[in-house]
Amino acid sequence: MSIKDQVIAIIAEQAVLEPEDVTMDSTLESLGIDSLGLVESIFAIEEAFDITVPFNANKPEDSDFDISSVQSIIAGIERLKAAQG
Amino acid sequence: MKRVVITGAGTINALGLSVPDTLQAMREGVCGIGPLDIRDVERLQIQIGGQVKGFEAEGRYNRQQISLYDRFTQFTLAAAKEAIEQSGLTFSGELSARSGVVLGTAGGGVSTWDDNYRAVYEEGKNRVHPFVVPKLMNNAAASHVSMEWNLKGPSFTVSTACASSNHAMAQAFSMVRSGMAPAMITGGSESMLCFGGVKAWEGLRVMSRDACRPFSANRNGMVQGEGAGIFVFEEFERARKRGADILCEIVGFAMSSDASDIVMPSKAGAARAISGALQDAQLNRDEVCYINAHGTGTAANDKTECAAVADVFGPHADRLMISSTKSMHGHLIGGTGAVELLACIMAVRDGVIAPTIGYEEPDPECALDVVPNEAREAKVNVALSNAFAFGGMNAVLALRTAP
Numbered sequence: 001m002s003i004k005d006q007v008i009a010i011i012a013e014q015a016v017l018e019p020e021d022v023t024m025d026s027t028l029e030s031l032g033i034d035s036l037g038l039v040e041s042i043f044a045i046e047e048a049f050d051i052t053v054p055f056n057a058n059k060p061e062d063s064d065f066d067i068s069s070v071q072s073i074i075a076g077i078e079r080l081k082a083a084q085g
Numbered sequence: 086m087k088r089v090v091i092t093g094a095g096t097i098n099a100l101g102l103s104v105p106d107t108l109q110a111m112r113e114g115v116c117g118i119g120p121l122d123i124r125d126v127e128r129l130q131i132q133i134g135g136q137v138k139g140f141e142a143e144g145r146y147n148r149q150q151i152s153l154y155d156r157f158t159q160f161t162l163a164a165a166k167e168a169i170e171q172s173g174l175t176f177s178g179e180l181s182a183r184s185g186v187v188l189g190t191a192g193g194g195v196s197t198w199d200d201n202y203r204a205v206y207e208e209g210k211n212r213v214h215p216f217v218v219p220k221l222m223n224n225a226a227a228s229h230v231s232m233e234w235n236l237k238g239p240s241f242t243v244s245t246a247c248a249s250s251n252h253a254m255a256q257a258f259s260m261v262r263s264g265m266a267p268a269m270i271t272g273g274s275e276s277m278l279c280f281g282g283v284k285a286w287e288g289l290r291v292m293s294r295d296a297c298r299p300f301s302a303n304r305n306g307m308v309q310g311e312g313a314g315i316f317v318f319e320e321f322e323r324a325r326k327r328g329a330d331i332l333c334e335i336v337g338f339a340m341s342s343d344a345s346d347i348v349m350p351s352k353a354g355a356a357r358a359i360s361g362a363l364q365d366a367q368l369n370r371d372e373v374c375y376i377n378a379h380g381t382g383t384a385a386n387d388k389t390e391c392a393a394v395a396d397v398f399g400p401h402a403d404r405l406m407i408s409s410t411k412s413m414h415g416h417l418i419g420g421t422g423a424v425e426l427l428a429c430i431m432a433v434r435d436g437v438i439a440p441t442i443g444y445e446e447p448d449p450e451c452a453l454d455v456v457p458n459e460a461r462e463a464k465v466n467v468a469l470s471n472a473f474a475f476g477g478m479n480a481v482l483a484l485r486t487a488p
Binding site: 036039040042043046047052 | 152153212214215216
C-alpha cells in the first residue's frame with residue numbers, strides 16, 4: 001500500500017468513514033476529527049511508518065508538520081520517510 | 086440539615102454484573118473468588134482473586150470509548166448507568182448544574198500503567214498511545230460519569246486506599262445533607278487485578294493463596310477483588326415528592342485517622358470512627374443491628390476490628406451481627422466500601438444479612454456473631470459499614486431503613 005493509501009486508511013478509521021470519503025483536500029476538521037482524534041491519528045501514523053512526527057498540540061501552526069489538509073499530511077510523512085533514508 | 090436517601094444503586098463485581106444478581110449471590114453465600122485469568126499469572130505467587138467475569142467492554146462501549154476507558158472506568162460507567170436509571174433522575178437545568186460526582190479509587194487506571202510500562206520497558210517501545218494519561222488518572226471515572234450524565238456540580242475523586250469509597254460517599258452525603266447539592270452520584274471502583282497490581286500486593290505478604298476467611302481462626306490473608314459500586318444520593322424531600330423508590334436513608338458518618346502506623350490498624354482509630362458515626366447519626370449503640378465489617382481476613386485487621394466493636398458497643402456487641410462480604414467478592418480496595426454498602430442496603434431494606442463465608446474455626450479474638458456461612462433473615466433498622474484503610478484512615482457510614 002502506498003503512503004497515501006495508508007494515511008487515508010488511518011484517517012478514515014479515525015473519522016469512522018470509508019476511505020473513498022477522504023479526499024486530498026479534506027481537512028481533519030471537515031472529517032469530524034477533534035483534537036484527541038488528531039493526536040490519536042498522529043500516533044497511528046508514527047506506529048505505521050516508524051517515524052516521529054514533530055507535532056506539538058499547543059502550537060500546531062508552529063510545528064514543523066503541516067496538518068491543514070490530508071494532502072499536506074501525506075506530503076509531510078513522505079518528507080519524513082525520505083529523510084529517514 | 087437535609088435528610089439524605091439512596092434512590093439508585095448499581096454494581097459490577099465478581100458476584101454479578103448488577104445489583105439484583107449481586108444480592109442474590111450474597112443471599113446464597115456464593116464465592117466469587119477463583120483462579121485469576123490474567124497475563125503472566127504463572128509468575129505470581131498469588132493466583133486467586135475476585136475477578137469480574139463475563140464483562141465484555143466491546144459490547145458495551147464503542148472503539149473510541151474503549152481507547153479512553155481503563156477497566157476501572159468501564160466498571161464505573163456500567164454501575165452508574167444501572168444506578169441512575171433506577172433512580173429515574175434526568176440531569177438538566179438546575180439539577181444538572183448543582184449535582185456532581187464524588188468517587189473513590191485507590192489506584193485508578195492500574196492496568197493502563199501496567200500495559201504501558203510493559204510496552205516501554207519490556208517490549209522496548211519508544212512511544213505509547215496518546216490517551217495513556219487521560220485513561221489512567223484517578224479522576225477519569227468520575228469525569229466520564231459527569232460527561233455521560235450531564236453532572237456539572239461539585240465533582241472529584243477521593244483516594245484513601247481501602248477506605249476510598251467510604252470517604253467518597255461520606256463527602257457526597259455531606260454535600261446533600263448541607264444543601265450544597267440536591268443529588269450526588271457516588272461510590273467507587275477499582276481494577277488492580279493485573280500482573281503489576283497483584284505483584285505489588287504480594288510484596289506485603291498479607292495475601293492468601295487459597296481463600297478469604299474473615300474472622301475464622303485459620304484465616305491467612307486477604308484476597309483481591311475488582312469492580313465498582315455506584316449510588317444516587319438524593320435529598321429526601323425531593324425524592325419523596327417525585328415518588329422515587331427509596332432504598333434506604335443515610336443517617337450519619339464519621340472519619341478518623343489513626344496517626345500511628347502506615348499499615349497496622351489501630352483499635353482506637355477504628356473505635357473513634359464507629360462511635361463518631363453513631364454520634365453523627367444520633368443513634369444509641371443498641372439501635373445498630375448489623376455491621377458490614379471491613380473484615381479483610383488478615384490476622385491484624387479482624388482482631389483489631391472485633392476489639393474496636395466490642396469497645397464501642399459493650400454488651401450490645403454480642404447481640405449485633407457483623408459479617409464480611411469480602412469472603413465472597415474479595416477486597417475491592419478503593420471500591421470495596423461501595424460494593425459492601427449493597428449488603429447494608431439488603432439488611433435494612435430486605436431484612437437479609439449477607440454471611441461471612443469460608444468460616445471454619447472460631448477465633449476467641451473475634452468472638453462476635455459473624456453470620457457464618459449462611460445468610461440470615463432479621464429485621465434490621467440500622468446498619469453500619471466499616472472501612473479502615475492502610476495509612477490509618479477510617480470511614481464509617483450509618484444507614485437506616487427508608488423513611
